[in-house]
Amino acid sequence: AQKVTQAQTEISVVEKEDVTLDCVYETRDTTYYLFWYKQPPSGELVFLIRRNSFDEQNEISGRYSWNFQKSTSSFNFTITASQVVDSAVYFCALSERISNFGNEKLTFGTGTRLTIIP
């Protein structure tokens, strides 16, 4: 079965520090997608990134960067120069095909609560 593990339950860092959120996944699929979502207190899951299993290039978007390592089944997320607005719960998720007709769902990790201390 698919599984996503986010071993860090809570992380607190002082503003402007860098922080890395870990994500390890298990899947039998050869093609899959990995996602990161941000969940602020409002509850809405905000999409951050999607990565295809065939694309192992690291990606940078502003202060955010992602390190995908297929060999270790990891998809880690780094925030550089953290800001108070980055405080939220962050979820890593893995797509899973659930039928032969193309239906898919996401399997989420348990999330990492990130607190940025001013």
Place this chain on the structure above:
Amino acid sequence: DAGVTQSPTHLIKTRGQQVTLRCSPKSGHDTVSWYQQALGQGPQFIFQYYEEEERQRGNFPDRFSGHQFPNYSSELNVNALLLGDSALYLCASSLGQTIANYGYTFGSGTRLTVV
């Protein structure tokens, strides 16, 4: 362009009652999936609706049912509520059943408390 709209935002129900949650998908999206997020946990897949039919279901009992209307909006119904049904219920819309290509858009959820 409106995103996903869910109603109500908060709800308190008594054990044994029934509840209906509503979702309007993002404009242009035709598929609605529902997720349950218990406190401190990641969202868990309940089911997916496409072309007004339930296409796939996660590991949830038959007390959980749904419906999709011709305008793609959806309802989630839960019968015989249990205390353990207390959670944030998230609606996610997508274009087609294959989320990997275009991803989900999530609503802000309905916070259900069963007392």
